[in-house]
Amino acid sequence: MRPVIGITSKWDEEEGRYLLPRGYADAVYRAGGMPLILPFLQADTEIQELLSHVDGLLLAGGGDVDPSWFGEEPHPSLGRIDPQRDAFEILLTRLALAREVPILAICRGIQVLAVAGGGALYQDIPSQIKGALQHYQKAPEWYPAHAIHVKPGSKLARVLQASSARVNSYHHQSVKVLPRGFQVAAEAGDGVVEAIEGLHHRFALGVQWHPETMWEKDPLALRLFAGLVDAAAGKTGEMAARAEPV
Numbered sequence: 001m002r003p004v005i006g007i008t009s010k011w012d013e014e015e016g017r018y019l020l021p022r023g024y025a026d027a028v029y030r031a032g033g034m035p036l037i038l039p040f041l042q043a044d045t046e047i048q049e050l051l052s053h054v055d056g057l058l059l060a061g062g063g064d065v066d067p068s069w070f071g072e073e074p075h076p077s078l079g080r081i082d083p084q085r086d087a088f089e090i091l092l093t094r095l096a097l098a099r100e101v102p103i104l105a106i107c108r109g110i111q112v113l114a115v116a117g118g119g120a121l122y123q124d125i126p127s128q129i130k131g132a133l134q135h136y137q138k139a140p141e142w143y144p145a146h147a148i149h150v151k152p153g154s155k156l157a158r159v160l161q162a163s164s165a166r167v168n169s170y171h172h173q174s175v176k177v178l179p180r181g182f183q184v185a186a187e188a189g190d191g192v193v194e195a196i197e198g199l200h201h202r203f204a205l206g207v208q209w210h211p212e213t214m215w216e217k218d219p220l221a222l223r224l225f226a227g228l229v230d231a232a233a234g235k236t237g238e239m240a241a242r243a244e245p246v
């Protein structure tokens with residue numbers, strides 16, 4: 001049986017629709033998991049019940065997190081926020097961390113993971129980080145626009161089987177203050193945090209890039225999904241570093 005990977009989605013309030021680019025579910029399936037798109041629930045007990053149906057969690061990309069969640073007022077360059085999605089994903093992430101549910105958090109996801117764990121964000125890289133690279137690329141979405149340096153000995157290094165990589169980049173925010181019990185797992189050349197990982201959790205990994213638009217061309221991107229699926233299946237880190245899924 002494939003482990004079930006719950007995937008969060010975006011909410012289009014005007015149209016009354018959930019939205020999710022299909023690359024997330026396709027990559028999970030390709031990596032050996034059974035993708036399941038999750039609805040927004042609100043109460044703690046509802047979300048606990050939802051989590052009892054999944055073996056792993058994928059926090060998908062999207063808009064900005066409301067900075068009031070980390071004690072700041074909105075910066076002028078803050079993008080569109082979705083209060084319902086923020087509330088659902090932050091509580092979901094806190095409960096998943098407490099239950100040791102394996103988590104892969106992508107783009108907005110790494111920001112949700114950081115805030116849910118007590119961290120904070122740069123609200124706008126171009127105006128808040130001097131000398132920053134271009135982190136909102138104009139190249140096609142599958143194209144790796146900048147390099148990352150992976151922390152030696154990290155879980156990310158083991159999952160990627162690499163000490164550096166090139167990744168795509170579609171973000172104007174990044175992690176400023178780490179959540180409790182996490183370390184930086186990768187940085188861009190300008191010091192912008194590109195990945196974080198839980199030190200005591202069996203698999204809690206956030207990446208600032210979008211592997212779901214890269215995995216068809218890039219084996220390293222698929223390894224992130226395989227790492228999540230293997231952790232969800234209860235396999236160890238050593239087994240997670242096995243060959244590519246077939």
Ligand code: MN
Pocket residue numbers: 135146168169170171188194208
């Ligand atoms: Mn970037």
